[in-house]
Amino acid sequence: MNILYFLICCSILMALIFLAAFFWASKTGQHDDVYTPGVRMLFDDEPERENSEEDHFSN
Amino acid sequence: MENQKNTAIKSVCFHCGEGLPKLKYQLDDKDFCCAGCKGVYKILSENNLCNYYAYNDNPGQRFNSESHLEYLDEEAIISQLIDYRQGSSSIITFYVPAIHCSSCIWLLEHLYKINTAIFSSRIDFLKKQVTINFNHEEISLRQLVETLIHIGYEPLISLQDVVKENQNVNNKSLIVKIAVAGFLMGNVMLFSFPEYFGLSGFEKQFQDLFGWLNLAFAIPAAFYCGRDYFVSAITSLKHKHINLDTPLALIIAVLFFRTAFEVIFKTGPGFADTLTGLIFLLLMGKWLRQRTYHHISFDRDYRSYFPIAVTVIIEGKEKPVALNEVKIGDRLWIRNGELVPADAILMKGDARMDMSFVTGESEPVHKVLGEIIYAGGRQAGEAIELEVIKPVSQSYLTGLWNNENYKSDKSKETFNDSVAKYFSLAVFITAFTSASYWAFTGDQHKAWSAFTAVIIVACPCVLALSTPFTLSAILSVFDKKGFYIKNTDAVEALAKCDTIIFDKTGTLTSSDTAEISFKGSLTYQEKMVLSSLMRNSTHPMSRHILQKLNPDQFYTVQDFIEIPGKGLSGTINGLAVYAGNLSLLRKQVNQSGSPGIHIVIDGQYMGVFSVKQQWRPDLNNLISGLKKSFQLQLLSGDTNKDEPFLKTIFPADAKLKFKQSPHEKLSAILALQQNKAQVMMLGDGLNDAGALKQSNFGIAITDNINSFTPGCDAILKGTSLSLLPAFIQLSKDGLKIIKISFAIAVAYNCVGIYFAVQGTLYPLIAAVLMPASTITIICFTTFTTGYFARKRKLK
Numbered sequence: 090m091n092i093l094y095f096l097i098c099c100s101i102l103m104a105l106i107f108l109a110a111f112f113w114a115s116k117t118g119q120h121d122d123v124y125t126p127g128v129r130m131l132f133d134d135e136p137e138r139e140n141s142e143e144d145h146f147s148n
Numbered sequence: 149m150e151n152q153k154n155t156a157i158k159s160v161c162f163h164c165g166e167g168l169p170k171l172k173y174q175l176d177d178k179d180f181c182c183a184g185c186k187g188v189y190k191i192l193s194e195n196n197l198c199n200y201y202a203y204n205d206n207p208g209q210r211f212n213s214e215s216h217l218e219y220l221d222e223e224a225i226i227s228q229l230i231d232y233r234q235g236s237s238s239i240i241t242f243y244v245p246a247i248h249c250s251s252c253i254w255l256l257e258h259l260y261k262i263n264t265a266i267f268s269s270r271i272d273f274l275k276k277q278v279t280i281n282f283n284h285e286e287i288s289l290r291q292l293v294e295t296l297i298h299i300g301y302e303p304l305i306s307l308q309d310v311v312k313e314n315q316n317v318n319n320k321s322l323i324v325k326i327a328v329a330g331f332l333m334g335n336v337m338l339f340s341f342p343e344y345f346g347l348s349g350f351e352k353q354f355q356d357l358f359g360w361l362n363l364a365f366a367i368p369a370a371f372y373c374g375r376d377y378f379v380s381a382i383t384s385l386k387h388k389h390i391n392l393d394t395p396l397a398l399i400i401a402v403l404f405f406r407t408a409f410e411v412i413f414k415t416g417p418g419f420a421d422t423l424t425g426l427i428f429l430l431l432m433g434k435w436l437r438q439r440t441y442h443h444i445s446f447d448r449d450y451r452s453y454f455p456i457a458v459t460v461i462i463e464g465k466e467k468p469v470a471l472n473e474v475k476i477g478d479r480l481w482i483r484n485g486e487l488v489p490a491d492a493i494l495m496k497g498d499a500r501m502d503m504s505f506v507t508g509e510s511e512p513v514h515k516v517l518g519e520i521i522y523a524g525g526r527q528a529g530e531a532i533e534l535e536v537i538k539p540v541s542q543s544y545l546t547g548l549w550n551n552e553n554y555k556s557d558k559s560k561e562t563f564n565d566s567v568a569k570y571f572s573l574a575v576f577i578t579a580f581t582s583a584s585y586w587a588f589t590g591d592q593h594k595a596w597s598a599f600t601a602v603i604i605v606a607c608p609c610v611l612a613l614s615t616p617f618t619l620s621a622i623l624s625v626f627d628k629k630g631f632y633i634k635n636t637d638a639v640e641a642l643a644k645c646d647t648i649i650f651d652k653t654g655t656l657t658s659s660d661t662a663e664i665s666f667k668g669s670l671t672y673q674e675k676m677v678l679s680s681l682m683r684n685s686t687h688p689m690s691r692h693i694l695q696k697l698n699p700d701q702f703y704t705v706q707d708f709i710e711i712p713g714k715g716l717s718g719t720i721n722g723l724a725v726y727a728g729n730l731s732l733l734r735k736q737v738n739q740s741g742s743p744g745i746h747i748v749i750d751g752q753y754m755g756v757f758s759v760k761q762q763w764r765p766d767l768n769n770l771i772s773g774l775k776k777s778f779q780l781q782l783l784s785g786d787t788n789k790d791e792p793f794l795k796t797i798f799p800a801d802a803k804l805k806f807k808q809s810p811h812e813k814l815s816a817i818l819a820l821q822q823n824k825a826q827v828m829m830l831g832d833g834l835n836d837a838g839a840l841k842q843s844n845f846g847i848a849i850t851d852n853i854n855s856f857t858p859g860c861d862a863i864l865k866g867t868s869l870s871l872l873p874a875f876i877q878l879s880k881d882g883l884k885i886i887k888i889s890f891a892i893a894v895a896y897n898c899v900g901i902y903f904a905v906q907g908t909l910y911p912l913i914a915a916v917l918m919p920a921s922t923i924t925i926i927c928f929t930t931f932t933t934g935y936f937a938r939k940r941k942l943k
Contacts, residue, residue, distance in 0.1 A: 097361075099359070108331045132203075
């Protein structure tokens, strides 16, 4: 059962890594704006496609 | 079906979505309501940015900007505005009120397509801010702002830098603490589980390890995460006063020391689980209480109304100077539509001051040479020269904010703080009685454990949580109905009010839906002639009249002259047409009493266009809903022309006062407060700002949530004004809910104390009782708030 000592260390270490990850995210401002990125990822910006769409309309 | 949809789309402006006038502007088969909208479309289509219109229908906003931007060339002002500068690149953040939909995000993040000197731009949608990284060697700050204005997104640059004041450092440290507390709680729970289920002999070898680990986790929980409670308790004790943090700090300390004692002397598992859980929940409650609206600022003062710079005449030359560098004796050059930033004497020019900011009066005031013009007046007319007699910070209007006695005598004691005293006292008496009982019977160990257990179990945790949970639930009900309260503490202040004071202009009347009426008669031909004249002017009044006339043809105008703030004249089809105020008319007119836009065609007086203020709908219901339980008053800066009408809706005992200066409004509220009244003030403009700040609960009424409102406790949409009685009722219900949940908490505590006084409180009971009571309270507050909201028809 001595393996438990090792597992306990692992579990604390894992939790610490997650805590550190949260701090990092918080520090780099990832929680500052939780709305805009969700909208931003829905934009598609391919200039070629825009042109082809315009052509399609004018024909 | 398809056809119908098309006509529906066609009848509005492609850019801004407003209704089209009969004579519309056209480009690329698209219809526009005005030259401005067409101009924006042209820029976007030239830069291949028409995707802007793909994400939303008619995403644009109508605008008309005549800002003078010379000040953006001044190095001193640039360095104040810029966030960061290195090499050739600069970063700047603007507050752009026009941001309102996903198309705005798309367009403002593609600024680099319009100008290659812009490297990148990022939007924070909720804060309506755009951060732009640009090459300042290729494009000046002024050109950058001009680019933004050209596409309809004028940034708001004011003396109070909205962008920089928003950075909330305090909140960030709380979030870090919550994260740490959550981490500690999770781990401690994990190591406490074996203890809950009972340990077999074989697992006993881990007991010590778990105990020590728990103790190790309890140290940061108590002294890092819980540090604020100790600080707050010590400061309040120093002031010989007990607040809710005092018993909380005591409990945290007792929990920690008992845990340390039990672990070190191997007498038990300790209460680390209760301790970390308690701190985590307390911090969550605190976070809920501090949460506020990012996108609405409640702390604005005169500085957000004032520009950042003003034109000063130095040795005959105009030069933009930062406002805080303006000295007594400086000569200011104020153009049409600009704000006078400091008290000054009129030296040159014809001043027609729109003092609605300062006094609430709707008509412009004529000032003669040598007269003092107070800061806050807006020039409506030709450019004038002024000499500053008082620095900006000491002017008449800004003096409202430097008033020393603001809220000084206001008792900020909340229900929590008043209960905390009695609560702490009761807990101490119980703890000491039980401890002395066991000490008397000679059981030292039991005396110590009973003493600590009572304190642990009587935790006012629920008290600290029920308030933020209930009040934040109420806040979210309110904000769906257009009522935005600053924070949860303000809800308690709202519930306690017994006197309500209204402002008139902009509060009981609506500033958006002014109705234009014409006294006199015009033939079709005359209407078309007049519209042709109006079309050449960008003055809002001309646009309103144009909209009303809705012409279907235009003639060419010759000799067009616009005298700012006075009127327009021109020759159309050989007819001399004049539109404007009376002062320019050569001959006397009988109806000289009525202000407005007077029309003269070919020497003949045709009539007058006047703007009628529109009362908000449902005023009758609002007042009759409030008059039973509140004392009502009206303080208006305007003349008493509406007194007869107001008398019919206000109850007979309500005081109606007119021609009140901002300072008189403020002192009226002070006088009421000295008579122990809890005053609620409803106002809109800068002229109410002092009164709003002094009142116990200040509500700023606005027709557009994004426009500027003076500093206040809450912002109410004009359309929701009639719901005010229901809002007040719900806030009272909220206090009731808090009291009931306090009773529930006491019931739980009694169960705990039953075990505690016997000295037999096992950690498991404490660990179960606390979350159980917390969950009960959270569910109870959420459900009852929902119930009351439905009852008050707010949901």
